[in-house]
Amino acid sequence: MTTDAAADIAAAGQRKRSERSGRPQSTEIDQTILKATLDVLADVGFDALSLAEVARRAGSTIPAIYRRHADKHQLVLAALKSELAExxxxxxxxxxxxxxxxxxxxxxxxxxxxxxxxxxxxxxxxxxxxxxxxxxxxxxxxxxxxxxxxxxxxxxxxxxxxxxxxxxxxxxxxxxxxxxxxxxxxxxxxxxxxxxxxxxxxxxxxxxxxxxxxxxxx
Amino acid sequence: MTTDAAADIAAAGQRKRSERSGRPQSTEIDQTILKATLDVLADVGFDALSLAEVARRAGSTIPAIYRRHADKHQLVLAALKSELAExxxxxxxxxxxxxxxxxxxxxxxxxxxxxxxxxxxxxxxxxxxxxxxxxxxxxxxxxxxxxxxxxxxxxxxxxxxxxxxxxxxxxxxxxxxxxxxxxxxxxxxxxxxxxxxxxxxxxxxxxxxxxxxxxxxx
Known part of the structure; x- marks a missing residue:
C-alpha cells in the first residue's frame, strides 16, 4: 500500500511535469502501456510477460512503468481492468x-x-x-x-x-x-x-x- | 512421414531390445514420457515446453523422446491423444x-x-x-x-x-x-x-x- 501510494504520488508528479513540458499526455502513455501489457499477455501469457517487452512495445521505459505500477502483478491487474471497462x-x-x-x-x-x-x-x-x-x-x-x-x-x-x-x-x-x-x-x-x-x-x-x-x- | 516411419521402426527395435534385456517395458517408458509432457504442458504451456524438461521429469533422455516422436509437436499430439483416451x-x-x-x-x-x-x-x-x-x-x-x-x-x-x-x-x-x-x-x-x-x-x-x-x- 505504501509502495502504491508512493507510486501514485510519483505518477501524479510525472503527469504534472509532462503537462508543463509539452510531452505526450501522461494519460495517453498510461493507456499505451496498458495496451502493450494486454498484447504481451495475449502473446505469451503471464509467466513469460516481461516489463522490458511491455516497455519496448509501448515505446516507453521500465522506470516509466514502475512510476505507474508497483510491480508486474499490479500492471497486469490495471491492464485487465482497462480491458474489462471496454x-x-x-x-x-x-x-x-x-x-x-x-x-x-x-x-x-x-x-x-x-x-x-x-x-x-x-x-x-x-x-x-x-x-x-x-x-x-x-x-x-x-x-x-x-x-x-x-x-x-x-x-x-x-x-x-x-x-x-x-x-x-x-x-x-x-x-x-x-x-x-x-x-x-x-x-x-x-x-x-x-x-x-x-x-x-x-x-x-x-x-x-x-x-x-x-x-x-x- | 518418412521420419515417422523411421521413428516407428526405431521404436519397435527399441521395444524388442528392451524386452530382451529386462529393462523397464518400453510401453511403460512411452507412458511416462507422455505423462511428463502433459505435466510440463499444464505448468508452462506449449511455447515454453522443452524436451529437456520433459526428459528430466520422465527420468529419461532427449534421444529417447526423439526415438518415439519426430518433434515437439508430434510429442504433444501423442500426449493429448493419450489424455483424451482416458x-x-x-x-x-x-x-x-x-x-x-x-x-x-x-x-x-x-x-x-x-x-x-x-x-x-x-x-x-x-x-x-x-x-x-x-x-x-x-x-x-x-x-x-x-x-x-x-x-x-x-x-x-x-x-x-x-x-x-x-x-x-x-x-x-x-x-x-x-x-x-x-x-x-x-x-x-x-x-x-x-x-x-x-x-x-x-x-x-x-x-x-x-x-x-x-x-x-x-
Missing amino acids: LPIGVTDTGNLRDDLLDLAQRIATALTARRARLFAGLVLARRDNPELLDLLSTELHRIAVIGWQEVITRAVGRGEALNDAVASSILDDLPGAYLLGKTLLEGRPPEMRHLEAMIDKVMLPALLSSQDNADRS | LPIGVTDTGNLRDDLLDLAQRIATALTARRARLFAGLVLARRDNPELLDLLSTELHRIAVIGWQEVITRAVGRGEALNDAVASSILDDLPGAYLLGKTLLEGRPPEMRHLEAMIDKVMLPALLSSQDNADRS
Missing part, C-alpha cells in the same frame, strides 16, 4: 424478449475476440500462482454478463410477458456467458449467428417460458 | 432421463480437473502458431461430449419418453459441454452439484420436453 454492458431495447436476448448474445459474441480468448487462456494458466488475477476477471465478467441478461428479463416482465422467474434467476447467473465462452475457447472462434439463435430459441426461451412445474422439479 | 465416454443406464443426464454431467465435471483446465488453456494460447493442436482437442472433446448426450437421449426415446427431437439434436451438439467447460475456466474449479442440477432441471429438461411450437420458432 466490454459492452448496455443492451438495446428492441421491443421484444427474443430480439433483446439476441442483441445481447451478439454483443457478447463480438466481445469474445480471439485476442481476448488468448488473454483469458494466459490468465487461466497463471492462476495457480496468481489467483487474484483470474478472480478479478471471473468476478467482473460474471457481473457484466449477469447485469445484461437481468436487464433484458426485467424489461420483458415490465412489458407483461409471462416469464418463469424461478428459472430466470438461475439460468441467467451463468449459462449464456459460460456457454459462449466455452464454445469460443473450444472452437477457437466466436459462436456464429445460428448458434446464438439456437441458444435463445431452443434453450433460453423454452426454459424462461416453461411452467412452474418444470422449475419445481429441482 | 476421458469418460460411457454413461450408466439409471433407468430414467434425468438421472442419466445427471450421471453424464457429473462424469464431465469430474473429468474437468484444474490440471486439464490449465492444459487446455496452454493449448489455446499456443493455437495461433499450432492450429492442429487445438483442432484435435476440439474435435475429440466435441465427439466425446456429443456421443454421451446422444446415447442418453436415444435411451430415453427407447423407453418411450416423449422428447422434442428437433431440440435434442441442436442442444446436444455443444451446450452442456461448452457450458461446463466455460464455467470451469471462468471460476477455476469444476461446477458444483447444484449447477449440474440447475443445468438439467431448468434448462435441458424444459428444452427437451418443450412443444414443437417452441422449436419451430427459430
